[in-house]
Amino acid sequence: MKAVCWHGKHDVRVERVSDPAILNPRDAIVRVTSTAICGSDLHLYDGFIPSMASGDILGHEFMGEVVDVGRRVDSLRPGDRVVVPFTIACGACEPCQHGLSSLCDNSNPNAWMAEKLYGFSGSGLFGYSHLYGGYAGGQAEFVRVPFADVGPLKVDGLPDEQVLFLTDIFPTGYMAAENCEIKRGDVVAVWGCGPVGQFAIKSAYLLGAERVIGIDRLPERLRLAREQGLAETIDFDEEDVLERLRLLTGGRGPDACIDAVGLEAHGSGSLGAYYDNVKTKMFMATDRLEALRQAIHACKKGGIVSIPGVYGGYLDKVPMGAAFAKGLTLKMGQTHVHRYLRKLLALIEEGKIDPSFVISHRLPLDRAAEAYRMFHDKADACTKVVLRP
Amino acid sequence: MNDHVEPRRQPPYVALLAAGAGVAATALVLRWRRGHIFSADTLESGVGMRVIESVTINRPVQELFALWRNLPNVTVVHEVEPESLSWQSPNEGPIQSVGSMRLTPLARGGAQLSVALQYRAPLSRWVESPAARLREDLRRLKQWLEAGEEPTTEGQPSGPRTSTFRFLKDVAA
Numbered sequence A: 001m002k003a004v005c006w007h008g009k010h011d012v013r014v015e016r017v018s019d020p021a022i023l024n025p026r027d028a029i030v031r032v033t034s035t036a037i038c039g040s041d042l043h044l045y046d047g048f049i050p051s052m053a054s055g056d057i058l059g060h061e062f063m064g065e066v067v068d069v070g071r072r073v074d075s076l077r078p079g080d081r082v083v084v085p086f087t088i089a090c091g092a093c094e095p096c097q098h099g100l101s102s103l104c105d106n107s108n109p110n111a112w113m114a115e116k117l118y119g120f121s122g123s124g125l126f127g128y129s130h131l132y133g134g135y136a137g138g139q140a141e142f143v144r145v146p147f148a149d150v151g152p153l154k155v156d157g158l159p160d161e162q163v164l165f166l167t168d169i170f171p172t173g174y175m176a177a178e179n180c181e182i183k184r185g186d187v188v189a190v191w192g193c194g195p196v197g198q199f200a201i202k203s204a205y206l207l208g209a210e211r212v213i214g215i216d217r218l219p220e221r222l223r224l225a226r227e228q229g230l231a232e233t234i235d236f237d238e239e240d241v242l243e244r245l246r247l248l249t250g251g252r253g254p255d256a257c258i259d260a261v262g263l264e265a266h267g268s269g270s271l272g273a274y275y276d277n278v279k280t281k282m283f284m285a286t287d288r289l290e291a292l293r294q295a296i297h298a299c300k301k302g303g304i305v306s307i308p309g310v311y312g313g314y315l316d317k318v319p320m321g322a323a324f325a326k327g328l329t330l331k332m333g334q335t336h337v338h339r340y341l342r343k344l345l346a347l348i349e350e351g352k353i354d355p356s357f358v359i360s361h362r363l364p365l366d367r368a369a370e371a372y373r374m375f376h377d378k379a380d381a382c383t384k385v386v387l388r389p
Numbered sequence B: 001m002n003d004h005v006e007p008r009r010q011p012p013y014v015a016l017l018a019a020g021a022g023v024a025a026t027a028l029v030l031r032w033r034r035g036h037i038f039s040a041d042t043l044e045s046g047v048g049m050r051v052i053e054s055v056t057i058n059r060p061v062q063e064l065f066a067l068w069r070n071l072p073n074v075t076v077v078h079e080v081e082p083e084s085l086s087w088q089s090p091n092e093g094p095i096q097s098v099g100s101m102r103l104t105p106l107a108r109g110g111a112q113l114s115v116a117l118q119y120r121a122p123l124s125r126w127v128e129s130p131a132a133r134l135r136e137d138l139r140r141l142k143q144w145l146e147a148g149e150e151p152t153t154e155g156q157p158s159g160p161r162t163s164t165f166r167f168l169k170d171v172a173a
Helices: A039-045 A111-118 A160-167 A169-178 A195-206 A219-227 A241-248 A271-281 A290-298 A320-325 A337-349 A365-377 B012-017 B022-030 B041-045 B061-069 B130-147 B163-172
Strands: A002-006 A012-016 A028-037 A061-069 A081-084 A142-145 A187-191 A211-216 A232-235 A256-259 A304-307 A329-332 A361-364 A385-388 B037-039 B049-057 B075-080 B084-088 B096-105 B111-120 B126-128
Touching: A002 A365, A012 A365, A028 A081, A028 A160, A028 A365, A039 A365, A061 A142, A061 A160, A081 A160, A111 B130, A160 A169, A160 A337, A160 A385, A169 A195, A169 A304, A169 A337, A187 A195, A187 A290, A195 A211, A195 A219, A195 A256, A211 A219, A211 A241, A219 A232, A232 A241, A241 A290, A256 A290, A271 A290, A290 A304, A290 A320, A361 A365, A365 A385, B049 B130, B061 B084, B061 B096, B061 B111, B061 B130, B111 B130
Parallel strands: A187 A211, A187 A256, A211 A232, A256 A304, A304 A329, A361 A385
Antiparallel strands: A002 A012, A028 A061, A028 A142, A028 A385, A061 A081, B037 B126, B049 B111, B075 B084, B084 B096, B096 B111
């Protein structure tokens, strides 16, 4: 089959590889009909995530048709059309039984590796480094899905583009908003108006926010946040974000701040952004965290900072004093996709949201290398690429 | 054979968990993996190795005790059902060991399992850390009991690998 393989920084190639096979009794094989490039794939593309190996198959947002199932998979049969959560979860351990599927105890074959770095291991992920299990991803014609009796959700009737993002970015934006514990009258600020930020904006309104403010620098993303998300926007290249947020909130600060940027923040010529840039370039730091610094600084007293953006290492110059002084709550982590699938599918079926609004480009899988480059460079107003095998 | 009951596949951890026994302890110390290596001289010069590990398994203590009670190749020295068990390896074999385990039921559900092993192993080669081995064995036990299988990527497709990657995989295997 054809698959998108990682070969190093800014080097992905579509290659011929062997077809996947059932390896465990709870596996299924899915023929991929649509797959997307995630903003977090760009962290791999940029070489920010450790433990990638040349030849790794990328992709954790994918859906398709079941073509084979292992002997312990009773809930699926060949021909079923499914979306597959990017987190791999057994469904039986304590985290899984408490709805924390991205923290599954039993799905990472390389748990020892994550334990060395993080103390404990989260769940395995598709196509997201050996630290997270080394599973082959779904930017391919076929993919093996472990624990297929608990992960995949059957979808009928809706086109691929409306349900594909149930695999990651829609639940991720939704969980980010849910973590804000939104109450009537709340103002929520969202750093980063990429796809996750867009879903966080929409979800914040769905969960009852009175106002949502989107922060970015790319005109097409700010426009999308205004027109589709009905958010107010701040262009951080043009305005002082902290000052603007204070003015917009009557001096209170947003009740909740969402960092939908993560470890490759660009910043805005601030001292902090400059500092991160120099340090990461000299391999003296792992993450660029200007968005997180701003979110902590801007958040109102007693507020919540919700972090769906990915961080990987040891963060330098985190304004912990500000977080402490203001009594902030920080919430973060990989998305527990499994627990949101049915709820969010229902929102799509009821017509409350059509997730396809984030798509800017549709390309065949063969052109994946070009798609990665374009998404990385934000060329041609690229917001989200869907690939068709 | 007069019936067709499929023999219950014995998960690999069972052999390893009988780490009191010679065969298992050999497996425990012979493997060279993951950078936890030290010289066997350490074993020979000391008074023997002692390793302790603990894991939480989302299964009832009775089930876990029964599983442990039926491990092959060990001699049970003492048991208090369903909370503790001590065993030793048979006298033959190059590796002598004693071990004990304790099960604590948890109000949150499941049980906490603690295992201690003490043994001597006259080996004159590089070996893996027994503590890391025991930890991986208990992880595998948890995976089999909770998920019913061991997560793996062995046999999945990939693009061309570098020689370094293939070397590291060979070493790990």
